[in-house]
Amino acid sequence: MMLTAIGLMSGTSLDGVDVALVETDGKRIQAFGPTGYRSYLEPERRLLRQALAEATHLAQREARPGVLAEAERVITLAHADAIKGFTAQHRLAPEDIDIVGFHGQTVLHRPERRLTVQIGDAAALAKAIHIPVMADFRAADVAAGGQGAPFVPVYHRALVQSLQREGPIVVVNIGGVANVTYIDGNDTLIACDTGPGNALLDDFIYRTTGQPFDCEGRLAAQGRVNVVWVARALAHPFFLKPPPKSLDRNDFAHFTLGEMSPADGAATLTALTAAAIAKIVPLLPKPPKNWIICGGGARNLAMMRMLREKLQPASVEAADALGWSADAVEAQAFGFLAVRGLKGLPLSYPATTGVPMPMTGGVIARP
Template sequence: MRAIGLMSGTSMDGIDVALIESDGETVSRFGPAATYAYTDAEAALLRTAIAAAQDLAERSARPGPVAQAEALTTRLHAQAVRAFLAANGLDAGTIDVVGFHGQTILHRPERRLTVQIGDGAVLARALGIRVVCDFRAADVAAGGQGAPLVPVYHRALARVLDRPHPIAVLNVGGVANVTFLDGVPDPYACDTGPGNALIDDFMRERNGEGRDPAGAYAARGRVDQEAVARVLAHPFFRMPPPKSLDRNDFRAWVAREAGLDACTMEDGAATLTAITAASIAAIVPHLPAPPRTWVVAGGGIHNATLMRMLAARLAPASVETADAVGWNADALEAQAFAFMAVRTLRGLPITFPTTTGVPTAMTGGIVIAP
């Protein structure tokens, strides 16, 4: 099947679009990929919706800014797919399915609640293409964490990867998650802690940019190792998998324990980057075995300071970007939702007891005809 995957992650920098050809077991062809960036105003509305969603009691509730953000999310995803098709000389009639993740605005699996905005039915009609959406809800309703979802795709890629095993695939988005692969049938995975979210939010408060380009500010700063230790004392880091996070779960804890209000922008960026690296390394004792190879994807690969810190924390294992092993690091999650859309159509599982803690392997996603 020819499938397009769409991903708007918790970093909220834009919409990733990717095309693959797959039977849901392997990928026979990797097609083009692109990112369509959000404007500052669009990203601001998404952040407002996340703030408004914190008190939601039902998945279907759409208070004012949430409804506005959902309409915007759907419209921008439709525009992104149309632009992608046009840029690559593709006809909508040649696409079998679109995997549409939407935008996560609340993730509370302990309440059996996860909310992704974006109207799959409206998107299917706008594109004239079958859409699979709402990938997380069934898993959470069954008692799973609803995250991470991408490990089933990591497994397909790693099967043909010529690197020493065990392999850990690390995605550093707003939240970081890891997939452990060692030849066993089901992947083993969990969220590890904050990814880029803490750094992005700090930089937005300090200079309005919303990120530390290439880790340049962090590279000039001094890490407060005592602050790192205080943050890493959070019980989450001692919990065994399965476990998952909402984007903002650590904001209050870090604000209290790291005490960055009086520090320079460079020192704050350095300390938060060190917290992300240390929290990722803290998962190693909870994995079935120490990975020999780490493959890193997501926006975090563009932060050179973070990559250096990860290499130091995870030694003697090798740490490589997904691009370095022949994958597309920036498109990986979009490709994954294309892959999972095909699996959903075929009735194949996308989550497992070893990835989300769901009682039994299960498929997910709602199929919507145009």
Template sequence: MSGTSLDGVDVAFVETDGERIVALGPTGYRPYSDAERDLLRQALAEGAALTDRATRPGCLGEAEALVTRAHAEAVEAFMTTEEIGHDLVDIVGFHGQTVIHKPAEKLTVQIGDAVALAKRLTLPVACDFRAADVVAGGQGAPLVPVFHQAMANDLAREHPIAVLNIGGVANVTFVDGGDPVACDTGPGNAMIDDFMRARTGAPYDNHGDVAATGTPDQAFIDRVLTDTFFGLKPPKSLDRNAFAFANIGLPDHSVPDGAATLSALTVQAVGRIIAHLPEPPKAWIVAGGGARNATLVSMLRQRVAPASVETADEVGWSADALEAQAFAFLAVRTLKGLPITFPKTTGTPAPMRGGIIVRP
């Protein structure tokens, strides 16, 4: 899995029948270099103009080759390090790198050459998980709720449980026994990361230490939250750049105040979704890069009290590898012909199968 934060490729080994998690095995990580991240950012910028999901103009072809190579290297190194033989792997889940996601236009593009990956790994690859859902009129995101549900159903916490993934975009899954309810809540780490990079050159606000010393601009936050997106009920989804800090008129704050403002915006956007859920969650589990941001987690605890808030690591999950584990799980569901999206997660008219399988 290579996410919207553009930090690198996460790898996870999962044993599952597509319904139950039998075992979560080892995990791995292959970081992107600065030059690779620069190319992927350029691909995101150029991808915003795409109208045809099959074309790769400009730098997109080069970026696709990079994504494919990085994922191959990540899997090869992981299998070698963990001594995982090919005979133990039934399928590889390959999400690819999203460069544009506009479900209203029935367009979603994840770059990455699954045919080349399958040939290099000599293993079957499940890919293109979002397209069928979008063509059927769904949002095509979030895709991880059925995995969150499998993880949370047996968790010894008071239900209902909300699993909040804070990546570049934040999404939530509401788990209470029935089919999951899910949606994107708003911006996640992407705005904060882009702001820090533009103002300081740092790739992100490490642990939220900078934001912790600043003061949020509540008037600005209130103005952004008037956007129609935040009033929509689930299901709903966002493109990574939908709330790019450079496009929403962020005042020329100090770095601490700017970081604090964007962090508070992320958390308050999460708070806005509670009224649209079947009932307020009693326990929140935070995953993704945001789980490493102590300031975000602290702000969330204040916003959703008296509900409990724990990170994925604190409940025995892996905050870093959860999405990679999810796409391993979705790959098996694809292999078995099980649905991966649902009316209350993406807005499809019925539970939808998704993904295609490429064999070497």
């Protein structure tokens, strides 16, 4: 049976809340609905940065010491605001929506300690919007020994199946962290994080220019890549590990650029993201024929140019060129995953997160 779901995503780049409506039975996508976005205000973003810094000391998933309790309240209110604005704009009543997939905000991801923490109060959100909410998608996977990330591959497969193209195809999501899904027919689904996405770049741009990100990669396009620095960064053991593997947003925070101009720093960090994605190719069963780029990185023209150089002769396309919504793919995915969770279907697999067996997940909060 087809259900109508709204998915919500607040990524590691801390820009805002993506909202997307999908009609799905959890296996295929019948229709894409409208998408929306609610930007974080600067005080909210500051609070989230503080929460990320404080979360490094967390030892328990449920603990909310210090600023984390306030950050959870603010995250929940921002998501409620995003849903209310979206449903009002598209004249949707609560009874029109079967389920909301609420990812929350990841503040710590340490699968080696069987710990992943997404803040956001699903029960409070369900009461505020009068719609059932599914949250805590990653917890069961990590508790069972999986990486808990990436979690969107099963949705990427549903998207790619609708293209009817010859594989292998890789879908890349470049958010704060970059991740890939390798799809070859119905049987082969491999996924992992590849390294920094926009997180290092955004943090550097914010620190040196006060801007939240490098719009369209304009600053990177003016700079020179420090190839020695990129090569040194790529010597990190993470880049040689085979999939599945995952990262925390701050795992590469120690990669400092020293005395580099904003343009050279932007070019160098953009090159690192592209090179780290290309590093996954020798670790895959076959060289991919097509690469489809989603997330904020798809809007970065310098990033797209570098990816085309690194991944040739394969084709590299932005998701928007295929009629997908590059910015809303992850939000759509969590609507899709919420329906899968309702039906008890697997959300993660041994080759996507390293979990011992296909795992369902998610916890439902009702209004």
